[in-house]
Amino acid sequence: MTLALLFPGQGAQSPGFLHKLPQHDAVRATLAEASAALGLDVLTLDSDDSLRSTVAVQIGLTVAGVAVARALAHEGLVAQFCAGLSVGAYAAAVTCEALSFxxxxxxxxKRAELMENAWPSGYGLAAVAGLSETQVEALAQAHAREGGEPVYVANVNAPRQIVVAGADAALAAFSARALAAGARKAQRLMVAVPSHCELLADAADKLTAWAKDIPFTAPRSVYVDxxxxxxxxxxNAIRADLATNMRYTVRWYDALTVVIESGASVLVEAPPGQVLTDIAREHYPEETTALAASTLPHERLVAIVRRRLG
Structure with missing residues (x-):
């Protein structure tokens, strides 16, 4: 029986999520370390105002993920597998010891600043439920043929849970088209940049150049991109993945499947969300126990994980 830690991406944030982290020595130490490294109080990053900033959100998610991973490790629960959706990959890399915190x-x-500067306003993401990637791609092509601004498949979170990226007006028009074509839901996400598409190619190239001298090491546990x-x-593979993942489609369902097929039996999703937990429960109900850390007191989470790991 093995443990996997899953780290959510942008869109999972909610006001006060850093203040809701467990009252644990490892969490307090992580918050202090992050504040010292960045020269600011990271607990200021989860206010309503702060969460309008891509920079604050992405830093906050990284801090939350590492803090809870360390709190679990303090209790002897060290993950054999780590995977993070989009910016969540950074917390996964730290937890695998491929990169320092x-x-x-x-x-x-730097990543968030580049993303924000590339498209300061008027762009974002929308989630479409109930259509396959093939169906969404076909709708996107029809939308473009009719003169609409392009939309891009940004995330394949599950076989019928697809996220698209583009300009605000394009996303609104595409969402209406998707609903008319039988989508169960189409809604904007709390993301203000067009992540995971070619609109961020230049930003990815800049981050790759900026990160070339950051020290990385081979991971001590399994890192799934x-x-x-x-x-x-x-x-080098992990460095390249982190530097460029903003421009490529997130194939989360493929990553989740690899984690489970490789033997992970208990999945814990780091705060603040439970979207990744819900996907695992829906598609792999028999194979794994999936738990969202943000929905359980830390002591209870630790007890359940220990029991399920045997």
Whole structure:
């Protein structure tokens, strides 16, 4: 029986999520380390106002993920597998010991600044439920043929849970088209940049150049990327994944499947969300126990994980 930690991406944030982290020595130490590394009080990053900033959100998610991973490790619960959706990959890399926490924070801040500066306003993401990737691609092509601004498949979170990226007006028009074509739901996400598409190619190139001298090491546990949905074993492969993942489609369902088929039996999703937990429960109900850390007191989470791991 093995443990996997899953780290959510942008869109999972909610006001006060850093203040809701467990009252645990490892969490307090992580918050202090992050504040010292960044030269600011990270507990200011989860206010309503702060969460309008891509930079604050991405840093906050990284801090929350690492803090809870460390709190679990303090209790002897060390993950054999780590995977993170989009910016969640940074917390996964830190937890796998492929990258130091301080370097991850600086790289995340640079990543978010590049994303925000590339498209300061008027762009974002929308989630479409009930259509397949093939159906969404066909609708996107029809939308473009009729003169609409392009939309891109940004995330394949599950076989019928697809996220698209683009300009505000394009997303609104595409959402209406998707609903007319039989989508169960189409809604905007709390993300203000067009993540995971070619609109961020230039930003990804800039982050790659910026990160070339950051020290990475081979991971101590299995790091699963979400561009190809496969384990990465070398320092350079993980560096390239983190530097470029903003421009490529997130294939989360593939990554989740690899984690489970590789033997992970207990999945714990780091705060603040439970979307990744819900996907695992829906599609792999027999194979795994999926738990969202944000929905349980830390002591109870630890007890359940210990019991399920046997």
């Amino acid at each position: 301080g370097d991850a924070l600086h790289m995340v801040r 979400n561009r190809g949905g496969r384990p990465l074993h070398s320092a």
